[in-house]
Amino acid sequence: MLHARSLALDIQAGRLTAAEVMDGCLAAIDAREADIGAFVALDRTAARRKAEAEAKGPLQGLAVGIKDIIDTRDLPTLYGSPLYEAYRPAADAPIVREVVRSGGIVLGKTVTTEFAHLSPGKTRNPHRPSHTPGGSSSGSAAAVAAGMLPLAIGTQTGGSVIRPAAFCGVTGYKPTFRTLPTLGMKTFSWHLDTMGVFAARVQDAAFFVAALTGRDLDIGEETASSPRIGVVRTARADKADAAAHAALEAAAAALSRAGATVSDMVLPDEVEAADAIHPTIQDFEAFIALSDEYDRGRDLLSPGLRAHLEAAAQIPVDGYDEARRLAKRARQRLGDVFAEVDALITFSAPGSAPAGLETTGSPIFNRLWTLMGTPCITVPGLTDPSGLPVGVQVVGRFGRDRAALLVAALLERGLA
């Protein structure tokens, strides 16, 4: 994999040129894209030309992939749906401009599931092509895993950053809700849709979001010092397989060896209960967000999404309002938990990437944290008995992304 932060430092110091790094990406794409299918669109020529120009900004001309649920003016935008085959957005989404303003180069659009929901695209898992890469940010995770890109943007409404990152063995980082602007992405649920990033290492993901936002997140080689860690298995622990449990135990042990105080933790009831609220909020909003597509393009929706929206239409507004109130209370209650610990660790997914390309796996260990809006990082480095990657998820306090990243970096080092 390509280490974005190190590459940017090398370019800045004159040890490498941006064009050389871009050529490396293009060579990897030539070698692997036909098998993996991470991209919907690529502009090699423009990217190569931009890499030749002098880089401006911290990203130093590094190639970036943009999930194809996000508007780009210079590259096709399909949202994973035949309804948008002829769509040409009038403007880049702000996140795309932030990439450019930070010195990044948009090399391509990466595969999304249909409207970032469940119906998969063409992407295969770089570690084993018969397995799903996860979704909905399938292409972003796979492209980084295959060394075709150092950095990619994705989005998460349920588990669409953390899950594919875990399945593909890369770092996935979902910052605190609204750290990255979601404007110009096709909305599925405005209270849940969260922009996130993919990179090789924790420090690379942190470097990327620091560059995009100007926030103090570029942790470099720093790691957390003696953090207090809660190991959370949740009420859904029986849905995690043996490999996921083993990975979580290994992570707890690695953190403990690295100086952390690690203890098991049971979430407050209100926080646990919020997990069941997520679909109510997500689906009520999806029926509004996709109203034009549902009202006027229903025949071009996948049967699964069409049925999902038909069911969503039945959610009463009172149920939605109540769900939002419960979610707000759960967020406050979760804040109390962070008086006792600096971060939580939990499953990134029920296990490694499932076999087959029909589903992208389950967001069951992600949706609660999306609803809570907390920073989440999945840390790679562990595998199941068959050699497929298994991630461990670090969950931080709302708005305290740096602390969460430092814990994730400590875990990464501990697992290395």
Add this chain to the structure above:
Amino acid sequence: MLHARSLALDIQAGRLTAAEVMDGCLAAIDAREADIGAFVALDRTAARRKAEAEAKGPLQGLAVGIKDIIDTRDLPTLYGSPLYEAYRPAADAPIVREVVRSGGIVLGKTVTTEFAHLSPGKTRNPHRPSHTPGGSSSGSAAAVAAGMLPLAIGTQTGGSVIRPAAFCGVTGYKPTFRTLPTLGMKTFSWHLDTMGVFAARVQDAAFFVAALTGRDLDIGEETASSPRIGVVRTARADKADAAAHAALEAAAAALSRAGATVSDMVLPDEVEAADAIHPTIQDFEAFIALSDEYDRGRDLLSPGLRAHLEAAAQIPVDGYDEARRLAKRARQRLGDVFAEVDALITFSAPGSAPAGLETTGSPIFNRLWTLMGTPCITVPGLTDPSGLPVGVQVVGRFGRDRAALLVAALLERGLA
């Protein structure tokens, strides 16, 4: 003006047809649009045809105007900017689909200022064409005031619903933040942009939002019973002219006569201080939201907006994050105020509509409430000595829109 709720009841009962009501709108447009300039685009033929068809839903085939900051697939969408002259959105904004799903008919797009900021469009005040209609929802307010539409949609980031409604002598209702979906509107500030509505009377505005959302807001002839009212002049009281002060006193007296307990109230310091935070949040986000336009279409921005965004680019991210924290605390503190009162009344604007069309007036008495996310209703019925409308603003508790509407209806009746 056209009383939407009464018209809908008449249509439902067979005393009127939707086509007859539509014909009345078209006749008023024929008579007045040339002087007022409320519309960017109209589709008379399609609207007439739809009105002939059987109406479905509570809006019963009533005509609705959509502010042209909101995407429509079948009518042009210009955002008040030459940058979007050739734009054709791929989808209706969800609010547009909600209008249609509720049985409304989109008759036209109404004039907005440039990107719903300050640079005015062509619209004139129906009460005195040499005066501004207010902005940024200029056309929506003017069209309802002139009887060209019973209902219109607008948006408010500073004071863009309440101010033009007050200047044009109609009811403007900004529901609690995120009651109406802002997807598919051109974002200026995602923490502030709020969808709102224009109608003749309080009950008409309430009926409209009830129809759009399915929430229990259709107050009919009901009014608040013996509410506790706080009269808030704010630290900016000296910016309100004699007519605005007289209107607020008259409103307090009318409410008192109608059985309310009315007392002067000083806002907590943290709430007052939040007013100064609004521009930090708005402008930091505007520089992100309009990044494509700024980066790639700067020459086609108005000089005022260009300079505004240039200044916005200098706002540090720490200042923005701190402003959001202070706003959150102010919202909590304002919640405490509503333990003592059921609603606040305050100025809708510094006075009646200013002369001239160069500015749309000041949002100085609106932006705090936009930031607080509270329901606001401007109630018409009073005038300045020259006969121009002066509104009074009712501010309710976050999420308690029905209670605020009932107070507004009591005030409206008291002023009649």
